[in-house]
Amino acid sequence: MREIGGLDFKGKDVISINDLSRQEIDFILDKAEFIEKLDDGSKSTLLKGKIMASLFFEPSTRTKDSFNSAMTRLGGTIIGFDSDKSTSIKKGETVWDTAKMYNTYTDVIVMRHRVEGAARRAAEAASIPVINGGDGANQHPTQTLLDLYTIKKTQGRIEGLKVAMCGDLKYGRTVHSLAVALSHYGCRLYFVAPKSLKMPNYIQKELTKRGIVFSEHYNLEEVIPLADILYMTRIQKERFPDEAEYEKVSGIYILKSNMLKHAKENMKVMHPLPRVDEISTDVDETRHAVYFEQAANGIPVRQALLCLVLGRL
Amino acid sequence: MAEDRPYKLYKIVNGIVIDHIPRFQALKVIRVLGVDKDHDSIVSIGTNFSSGKMGNKDVIKIENKQLTDDELNKISIIAPTATINWIEKETLVKKHKVELPSILKGIVKCANPNCITRHEDMKTIFYPIRDNDVLRLRCHYCERTFDKEDVEII
Numbered sequence: 001m002r003e004i005g006g007l008d009f010k011g012k013d014v015i016s017i018n019d020l021s022r023q024e025i026d027f028i029l030d031k032a033e034f035i036e037k038l039d040d041g042s043k044s045t046l047l048k049g050k051i052m053a054s055l056f057f058e059p060s061t062r063t064k065d066s067f068n069s070a071m072t073r074l075g076g077t078i079i080g081f082d083s084d085k086s087t088s089i090k091k092g093e094t095v096w097d098t099a100k101m102y103n104t105y106t107d108v109i110v111m112r113h114r115v116e117g118a119a120r121r122a123a124e125a126a127s128i129p130v131i132n133g134g135d136g137a138n139q140h141p142t143q144t145l146l147d148l149y150t151i152k153k154t155q156g157r158i159e160g161l162k163v164a165m166c167g168d169l170k171y172g173r174t175v176h177s178l179a180v181a182l183s184h185y186g187c188r189l190y191f192v193a194p195k196s197l198k199m200p201n202y203i204q205k206e207l208t209k210r211g212i213v214f215s216e217h218y219n220l221e222e223v224i225p226l227a228d229i230l231y232m233t234r235i236q237k238e239r240f241p242d243e244a245e246y247e248k249v250s251g252i253y254i255l256k257s258n259m260l261k262h263a264k265e266n267m268k269v270m271h272p273l274p275r276v277d278e279i280s281t282d283v284d285e286t287r288h289a290v291y292f293e294q295a296a297n298g299i300p301v302r303q304a305l306l307c308l309v310l311g312r313l
Numbered sequence: 314m315a316e317d318r319p320y321k322l323y324k325i326v327n328g329i330v331i332d333h334i335p336r337f338q339a340l341k342v343i344r345v346l347g348v349d350k351d352h353d354s355i356v357s358i359g360t361n362f363s364s365g366k367m368g369n370k371d372v373i374k375i376e377n378k379q380l381t382d383d384e385l386n387k388i389s390i391i392a393p394t395a396t397i398n399w400i401e402k403e404t405l406v407k408k409h410k411v412e413l414p415s416i417l418k419g420i421v422k423c424a425n426p427n428c429i430t431r432h433e434d435m436k437t438i439f440y441p442i443r444d445n446d447v448l449r450l451r452c453h454y455c456e457r458t459f460d461k462e463d464v465e466i467i
Contacts, residue, residue: 016456018456094433094434095429095432095433096433096435114427115427115428115429115432116425116427116428116429116454116455116456116457117428117429117430117452117453117454117455117456118429120429120453120454121429121433121435121454135429135455136427136455137427138455138456138457139456202458205444
């Protein structure tokens with residue numbers, strides 16, 4: 001097993017945002033910016049001759065296609081599978097054995113699995129780098145990195161910004177990881193959620209330990225004028241043990257364009273997508289909407305990571 | 314007076330005395346050591362004794378028993394204040410406090426049913442986190458943190 005340390009990423013795994021220091025995150029974001037500015041011709045040969053294993057044990061649209069597009073545009077090739085219906089997995093092959101096999105076929109593994117800790121397990125089995133594309137409710141580090149990249153790109157900095165997070169703060173892994181990552185940058189955080197979906201105590205404790213100032217709110221409109229970033233999330237029906245509980249909070253926060261009239265000029269609305277009804281489509285046309293650009297930012301961030309762990313950047 | 318009563322447990326010739334166990338934790342210690350089910354010699358348990366240091370404590374004496382590193386680690390989770398006395402021929406030959414290691418391998422079962430350690434044949438890895446007097450354990454794989462009462466010692 002290898003941990004990320006220093007700034008030489010060659011051969012390293014990217015499993016959890018918690019493994020990355022501020023310096024390492026900044027380094028990755030700088031490389032993403034560099035790669036985004038490269039012309040298509042220079043990009044197209046960066047990973048020539050390299051093969052990426054795309055091991056998606058559970059379905060994913062955005063992450064899988066974003067990684068595949070990132071790799072293809074850098075001149076690399078892809079093998080793998082996109083559901084647990086593939087032959088060996090159906091036969092009950094372990095994560096350990098699958099990673100051992102693809103270790104011999106490819107140069108880098110990108111993996112998503114519904115079981116938490118699966119990517120770290122794969123990284124122990126494989127000597128080639130493993131990038132976690134999501135392990136259950138645990139980690140999705142490339143999502144957090146593209147969120148940070150989007151914040152930096154739209155605001156020119158991350159340090160000291162005021163970031164509001166709204167919706168399902170209890171089960172949403174993206175907001176958990178983002179809150180912890182933002183603690184490296186001394187951001188002021190606002191958590192907007194009903195009581196049943198508030199930010200878990202263990203995250204709040206961690207933020208307090210790191211000296212981060214945050215507050216909890218029920219009313220979305222009271223934080224809109226304060227924020228530089230408003231991060232909306234979907235309330236996920238599948239997370240609720242009881243449908244009646246879901247009904248109580250479903251549709252509780254719907255951001256509409258008229259709610260943004262007191263927003264700061266620079267304020268940007270983010271969302272990990274897919275959205276259901278938490279951002280009305282009339283927000284798409286405002287200068288505040290940045291969620292589609294956010295999804296597109298997954299490409300340079302994932303390209304930077306692939307190049308870094310393969311020693312090509 | 315009650316405070317002056319000496320406490321006595323069955324004297325052992327060879328074995329160990331585990332002293333300064335937090336009160337009502339002795340049975341848990343006996344269970345994780347497996348001597349409640351499989352041990353040929355005497356095991357005596359004293360619970361809720363008066364203690365100058367701790368107020369109340371439990372004590373266990375186990376005859377003809379040595380402790381492995383894994384067993385010491387297990388005791389350190391349940392009874393972080395425990396003292397181990399090693400007895401040979403009725404004489405105390407070694408005495409030390411248990412020490413919580415910085416990493417626990419294969420000692421604790423993860424309480425998260427969706428953790429990879431519950432799905433594949435592998436050893437768990439946990440990191441103890443001390444939060445004032447509360448001990449929490451963080452899983453290396455699923456990264457969740459549990460109160461020690463919520464995890465099962467293997």
